Amino acid sequence: MSVCEETLRQELVTTSRRLWKSGWVANHDGNLSARLGDNLLCTPTAVSKGDVRPEWLIVVDPDGDVIQGTRRSFSELKLHRAAYNARPDIGVVIHAHPPSATAFAVSGADLGHPFMAEPVVTLGPVIPRIPLMLPGDPDLPMAIERGLEQADVLILEGHGVLAVGGSFEQAVLRLELLEHLAKIALAARTLGGTKPLPEALVGTLAAKGRPRSMPDHTPSDAAAYSAPSASTERPDLSSLVADALQRLR
Numbered sequence: 457m458s459v460c461e462e463t464l465r466q467e468l469v470t471t472s473r474r475l476w477k478s479g480w481v482a483n484h485d486g487n488l489s490a491r492l493g494d495n496l497l498c499t500p501t502a503v504s505k506g507d508v509r510p511e512w513l514i515v516v517d518p519d520g521d522v523i524q525g526t527r528r529s530f531s532e533l534k535l536h537r538a539a540y541n542a543r544p545d546i547g548v549v550i551h552a553h554p555p556s557a558t559a560f561a562v563s564g565a566d567l568g569h570p571f572m573a574e575p576v577v578t579l580g581p582v583i584p585r586i587p588l589m590l591p592g593d594p595d596l597p598m599a600i601e602r603g604l605e606q607a608d609v610l611i612l613e614g615h616g617v618l619a620v621g622g623s624f625e626q627a628v629l630r631l632e633l634l635e636h637l638a639k640i641a642l643a644a645r646t647l648g649g650t651k652p653l654p655e656a657l658v659g660t661l662a663a664k665g666r667p668r669s670m671p672d673h674t675p676s677d678a679a680a681y682s683a684p685s686a687s688t689e690r691p692d693l694s695s696l697v698a699d700a701l702q703r704l705r
């Protein structure tokens with residue numbers, strides 16, 4: 457096992473336990489994967505994400521067959537594959553059921569994004585909703601591809617959320633921000649609800665493009681990928697927001 461793969465295994469396990477500790481999964485919910493050449497390193501099915509150990513992880517080939525590890529694959533693997541096939545910059549995929557974001561997924565209620573400035577810079581101006589489909593639905597890959605053209609986090613209707621990134625750190629922070637936004641939107645309902653940001657402000661904030669997925673562990677050719685309107689550097693959020701507000705005055 458290469459040093460890189462060992463690091464990836466540790467990061468996957470740490471992130472898996474973080475999902476469970478954060479209350480974003482219950483029972484055997486959720487799954488995590490990372491690109492390992494043409495294969496995927498994944499959590500196995502039927503385990504609590506709070507218990508996952510490095511030796512429990514499986515490696516799955518492009519046909520979905522387990523080629524390393526003694527445990528079984530999970531049915532939502534097709535969601536992950538669709539994400540990797542859609543965007544070569546993606547190094548990891550996380551699927552979970554964080555309660556507040558999932559409340560918007562299962563109720564059909566609109567999250568109301570964008571209603572705060574910083575998340576526009578970090579997540580982009582749109583958080584797509586993917587219609588409810590079974591993992592094997594032939595329309596699913598195209599729906600995931602279209603969603604990931606616009607954003608790095610997706611709301612899966614009737615189900616949960618999907619977050620992608622170049623690394624586990626990046627993907628889990630994106631998922632965390634979506635869940636935080638959902639909590640704020642729910643809290644604001646008792647005060648009359650969120651107000652949409654002015655379109656001109658959203659346009660200014662989104663003009664630079666959301667941060668690229670930084671491929672920590674993906675093959676070197678992925679570094680050449682440039683997502684539509686993606687910037688190459690992580691923007692300084694506070695100065696971007698301050699500049700945008702200044703221009704609107």
Ligand SMILES: [Zn+2]
Nearest residue numbers: 486551615616
């Ligand atoms: Zn699920």
